[in-house]
Amino acid sequence: MLARGWCTVRKAPSLLARALTSMTNGFQSPPDMSEVRSRLRAIVGASTNWSDHVQAMHERKDLHILLAKQQEDLPPRKMNDSYIEVILPLGSQPELREKYLNVHNSVRFGRILEDLDSLGVLICYTHTKHEASQRSPLSIVTALVDKIDLCKKVIYPDCDIKFTGNVSWVGKTSMEVKMHMFQVGLHDDTYSPVLDATFVMVARDPENKRPAFVNPLIPEGPEEEEIFRKGELNKIRRVDFSTASLLKMAPTAEERTTVHNIFLNTLDTRTVSFRSRVLPPNSVWMEDAKLKGLEICHPQARNIFNRIFGGFLMRKAFELGWAIACSYGGSRPYVVAVDDIMFQRPVEIGSLLLLSAQVCFTEKNYIQIRVHSEVYDSDTREHKTTNVFHFTFMSEGEVPQIVPKTYGESMLYLDGKRHFSAAMKETREVEKTTAAP
Numbered sequence: 553m554l555a556r557g558w559c560t561v562r563k564a565p566s567l568l569a570r571a572l573t574s575m576t577n578g579f580q581s582p583p584d585m586s587e588v589r590s591r592l593r594a595i596v597g598a599s600t601n602w603s604d605h606v607q608a609m610h611e612r613k614d615l616h617i618l619l620a621k622q623q624e625d626l627p628p629r630k631m632n633d634s635y636i637e638v639i640l641p642l643g644s645q646p647e648l649r650e651k652y653l654n655v656h657n658s659v660r661f662g663r664i665l666e667d668l669d670s671l672g673v674l675i676c677y678t679h680t681k682h683e684a685s686q687r688s689p690l691s692i693v694t695a696l697v698d699k700i701d702l703c704k705k706v707i708y709p710d711c712d713i714k715f716t717g718n719v720s721w722v723g724k725t726s727m728e729v730k731m732h733m734f735q736v737g738l739h740d741d742t743y744s745p746v747l748d749a750t751f752v753m754v755a756r757d758p759e760n761k762r763p764a765f766v767n768p769l770i771p772e773g774p775e776e777e778e779i780f781r782k783g784e785l786n787k788i789r790r791v792d793f794s795t796a797s798l799l800k801m802a803p804t805a806e807e808r809t810t811v812h813n814i815f816l817n818t819l820d821t822r823t824v825s826f827r828s829r830v831l832p833p834n835s836v837w838m839e840d841a842k843l844k845g846l847e848i849c850h851p852q853a854r855n856i857f858n859r860i861f862g863g864f865l866m867r868k869a870f871e872l873g874w875a876i877a878c879s880y881g882g883s884r885p886y887v888v889a890v891d892d893i894m895f896q897r898p899v900e901i902g903s904l905l906l907l908s909a910q911v912c913f914t915e916k917n918y919i920q921i922r923v924h925s926e927v928y929d930s931d932t933r934e935h936k937t938t939n940v941f942h943f944t945f946m947s948e949g950e951v952p953q954i955v956p957k958t959y960g961e962s963m964l965y966l967d968g969k970r971h972f973s974a975a976m977k978e979t980r981e982v983e984k985t986t987a988a989p
C-alpha cells in the first residue's frame with residue numbers, strides 16, 4: 553500500500569513573496585477554479601457563445617503584431633512571477649461537491665486532471681504576461697503531461713483543496729510547469745500534500761498555427777537553479793525515451809528474453825508446436841483485457857481556442873482506464889501515477905473520438921493501463937491518433953497476470969513495463985528521500 557508523504561518535499565515561496573505575487577498576478581486573494589477559467593477567457597478573448605467563435609477567432613488575428621520576433625526581445629521572468637495559488641473550496645462551498653463526487657465518497661480524479669490543465673495554462677499566461685495588453689497574442693496548448701505522482705489514496709469530497717504552481721523551465725516556445733495539490737484534513741486545518749504534477753505547455757501564435765516565443769526564465773538561487781537544471785534533464789530524458797520507443801527500435805536483449813519466456817510459458821507442452829498456446833493459471837490474455845468508448849465532441853467541451861479541452865480528453869481517458877482496471881482487478885482501483893500523456897494533435901469540435909483502454913502490464917496488485925485515442929473522419933474514413941495516455945493503478949488485492957499472445961501485444965507489454973518501472977522508480981526515490989530521519 554502506498555504510504556503517505558511520498559510527494560516531493562519542497563519549499564514554498566516566503567509569505568511576503570506569495571502575497572506580492574497574488575496581488576501582481578491580479579488576484580487579491582487566492583482565486584477559485586471558476587475564476588481561473590474566466591481569467592483564461594478574458595486573456596484569450598474567447599467567445600461565450602459558440603455562434604460567435606468564428607468572429608472571436610478572427611479578432612485574435614490582430615494580436616499577431618504583439619508577437620516577439622525573437623526570444624531575446626521578451627523580458628526574462630522569475631519563477632515567482634508565475635507562482636499562483638488556487639482554492640477548490642469543496643469544504644466551504646457544498647454546492648460544488650456534486651460535480652467532484654464519485655460513488656466511493658471520494659473526489660473524481662478526472663475532474664482534478666481538468667483543473668490541473670486549466671491551472672497549468674493560466675500559469676503559463678502569467679509567465680508570458682504582456683505588459684502592454686490585457687489580451688495575450690499567444691495560444692498556449694498542453695503538449696504533454698509528463699508526470700503526476702500521487703501520495704494519497706483518497707481525496708476527501710468535503711475538504712478544501714489548494715493548488716499551487718509555477719513555470720519551472722522554459723525552452724524557446726515551450727514551458728514546463730510544476731503544480732502541487734494539497735488538502736486540509738478531516739480533523740485539522742493544515743494542508744497536506746496530495747500530488748505533484750509536471751506538464752509541458754507550448755505557445756503558438758494567435759491562430760494556433762505556428763510556434764511562438766516565450767519569455768526566458770532566470771532561476772534565482774541554488775534551489776531554483778536545481779529545479780531549472782532538472783527541467784533541462786527532463787527534456788533530454790523525453791527525447792531519449794522517445795528515441796528508444798519500441799515503435800522505432802527493437803527491444804533490448806533483456807526485454808527480448810522477457811517476451812520469449814512469456815511465450816515459452818504459454819506453449820502447450822503436450823504438442824511440439826509453436827502454435828498451440830495455453831493460458832497459464834491465474835492469467836488473462838491481453839486481447840481479453842480491453843475496453844472501448846466513443847465520445848461525440850460537443851462544443852460544451854471546447855477550450856478557449858475552440859478545440860476540445862485537453863482536460864476533458866484526460867478525464868474521459870482516465871475514466872475508461874479506471875473502468876477497465878476496476879473490472880480487471882475485481883475491486884476498487886486507486887490511481888498511483890499518470891505519465892507521458894502526449895497531445896499529438898488537436899481534437900476538433902464535432903469529432904468522433906474513439907478511445908481504447910488496454911491492460912498492458914501487471915505486477916502483484918499493480919495494473920498498468922494504456923489508453924489510445926483517435927479521431928475518425930467519416931468523410932475520408934481516416935483514423936488519426938490524437939493522444940496516448942498511461943495510468944498506473946493499484947488494486948486492493950493481487951491481480952491476474954496479463955499475457956500477450958502476438959508480437960504487437962508483446963511490444964505493448966514491454967512499453968507498459970517501461971512506463972510502470974519509470975513510475976515506480978520515481979515513487980521509490982521519493983520514498984527514500986522522505987524516509988530519511
Ligand SMILES: CCCCCCCCCCCCCC(=O)SCCNC(=O)CCNC(=O)[C@H](O)C(C)(C)COP(=O)(O)OP(=O)(O)OC[C@H]1O[C@@H](n2cnc3c(N)ncnc32)[C@H](O)[C@@H]1OP(=O)(O)O
Nearest residue numbers: 598693694695696723724725726855861862895896897898
Ligand atoms: C470558449 C469558452 C470555453 C472556456 C473553457 C475554459 C477552459 C480553459 C481551458 C484552457 C486549457 C487550454 C489547453 C488545452 O485544452 S490545449 C488542448 C489539448 N492540446 C492539444 O490539442 C495540443 C495538440 N498538439 C499539438 O497541437 C502539437 O502537437 C503541439 C503544438 C503540442 C506541438 O507541435 P509540434 O510538434 O509541431 O511542435 P514543434 O516541433 O513546432 O515544437 C514546438 C515546441 O514544442 C515542444 N514540444 C512539442 N511536442 C512536445 C512534447 N510532446 N513534449 C515536450 N515538448 C514538446 C518542442 O520541444 C518545442 O519546444 P521549444 O524547443 O521551442 O521550447
